[in-house]
Amino acid sequence: MAFRMTVQTQLILQALLRDPARELYGLELSEETGLLPGTAYPILLRLEREGWVSSRWEDIDPRAEKRPARRYYRLTSAGASQASAGIAAARRPTPAALRRLATEGGHA
Amino acid sequence: MTSPAVAAREDRPPWPVRFLACAPTDTFRSRLWAAVGPVVINPKSVAFFLFAFGWIIILAGIVTAEAAGGGKAWFAVCYNYMFLTLTGMSVLEASGVVAHLVLRGGPRRPILIVSVLGATVVLGCFVIDMVMVINTPLDAPAVAPDLLGFASISMLVAMVAVTMLYALRNGSGRFSMAGQLGSGAGSLTAGGRWRAMRLAARLMPRDVGRRWLAEAESFLAEAPPTLHPGAVRSYLANAPQTITEAWAGYLTGRVRATGGDLPSRRL
Numbered sequence: 001m002a003f004r005m006t007v008q009t010q011l012i013l014q015a016l017l018r019d020p021a022r023e024l025y026g027l028e029l030s031e032e033t034g035l036l037p038g039t040a041y042p043i044l045l046r047l048e049r050e051g052w053v054s055s056r057w058e059d060i061d062p063r064a065e066k067r068p069a070r071r072y073y074r075l076t077s078a079g080a081s082q083a084s085a086g087i088a089a090a091r092r093p094t095p096a097a098l099r100r101l102a103t104e105g106g107h108a
Numbered sequence: 109m110t111s112p113a114v115a116a117r118e119d120r121p122p123w124p125v126r127f128l129a130c131a132p133t134d135t136f137r138s139r140l141w142a143a144v145g146p147v148v149i150n151p152k153s154v155a156f157f158l159f160a161f162g163w164i165i166i167l168a169g170i171v172t173a174e175a176a177g178g179g180k181a182w183f184a185v186c187y188n189y190m191f192l193t194l195t196g197m198s199v200l201e202a203s204g205v206v207a208h209l210v211l212r213g214g215p216r217r218p219i220l221i222v223s224v225l226g227a228t229v230v231l232g233c234f235v236i237d238m239v240m241v242i243n244t245p246l247d248a249p250a251v252a253p254d255l256l257g258f259a260s261i262s263m264l265v266a267m268v269a270v271t272m273l274y275a276l277r278n279g280s281g282r283f284s285m286a287g288q289l290g291s292g293a294g295s296l297t298a299g300g301r302w303r304a305m306r307l308a309a310r311l312m313p314r315d316v317g318r319r320w321l322a323e324a325e326s327f328l329a330e331a332p333p334t335l336h337p338g339a340v341r342s343y344l345a346n347a348p349q350t351i352t353e354a355w356a357g358y359l360t361g362r363v364r365a366t367g368g369d370l371p372s373r374r375l
Contacts (some may be wrong), residue, residue: 026327030339037327038342040319042349049357068326071319 005090005097008035009043013083016053016073020080023072025058052079222332301340308347 011033016024026037033040047053056075057058058069075083093101305324309317324343328336 026323027330030327030331036342037324037339038344038346038350041323041343042346042353045316045350045353045357049360067329068322070326070330071323097168 005086006043008039009047010087010090012040012043013036013052013075013087016075017080017083017087020075023056023074025070025072027070029073047079048073050079051078052082052087053077090101159185188361300342305340305343305347308351311347311351312354313358318356320350 002018012029012035015029015032027042028039029035029044030037044053044055048055053073055071055073057071060069062068064085305321309321311317312320320343324340327339331339
């Protein structure tokens with residue numbers, strides 16, 4: 001894994017992992033993760049650069065639809081497995097946290 | 109129940125008032141817009157209205173004074189009236205030109221024509237003002253303005269102009285950009301921040317910058333208006349990180365494409 005698995009990154013990956021075949025666009029991602037779009041964008045850029053996520057523009061006529069085209073994001077097959085592993089590793093307590101727990105347990 | 113649009117139409121003043129409420133150098137299209145759109149009497153149009161009436165008063169005053177064989181007091185009243193309205197026109201017109209040049213949004217207007225016409229009015233009023241001051245005879249009525257009076261009146265009108273410009277930037281109604289855009293109070297701040305976003309996009313590689321803006325536009329088009337200020341703020345707050353990511357992605361792509369040999373300057 002070439003980048004830090006921040007809480008925001010985990011939220012985005014979890015949203016995409018709920019249904020890896022489903023494509024999500026900015027507003028949906030924002031609603032599912034609770035993140036503002038500006039926060040999510042650099043993370044998506046980074047995930048795309050690492051090949052975890054692929055994106056495409058929606059193929060519509062903006063005049064007919066009366067809205068701009070959306071940019072859809074989805075996990076790649078490699079990205080889905082790496083994301084699952086990454087989230088699981090991030091949830092695992094760190095050795096430092098385990099040591100702290102042990103110390104607090106000893107005091108109690 | 110009457111809809112807000114119908115109520116607004118019913119509350120509108122008659123068309124001559126709406127027509128006169130428009131700025132003197134506005135284009136015909138803008139005047140037409142003012143005649144059919146919601147109207148708030150603005151200071152510039154009031155100055156214009158008073159200025160136009162001033163000529164009638166001046167002519168009447170001159171005729172009366174001539175007939176009475178003097179009438180310095182009447183002359184002074186006319187003189188001050190013209191002086192005040194001319195200076196007011198000049199400064200308010202200048203503020204209008206600055207507003208057109210500095211501010212964006214609102215009804216589309218030919219900025220160059222408006223600016224040239226406005227500048228002409230400003231210069232014209234200023235020249236007439238100065239001619240009046242210079243030609244004021246030493247035995248002119250005490251109430252006629254001297255250089256100190258000129259400065260005081262200019263200061264007063266400048267304060268009005270600054271207030272008007274402030275209203276243009278921050279207020280509501282026809283003078284605010286939000287009012288002109290007709291899309292709520294958030295539009296003004298969002299408009300300013302959108303310019304900042306465009307600036308930030310220029311700092312990214314071209315494709316990424318365009319995509320960032322397009323995605324932001326797409327988001328804002330579909331998100332509820334209450335989310336807009338926070339969303340734009342978040343785009344701006346995360347712009348430095350996005351710029352870094354964008355360049356990192358760009359360079360990574362270049363490295364991958366060239367097989368690790370980035371083009372370097374050859375000595």
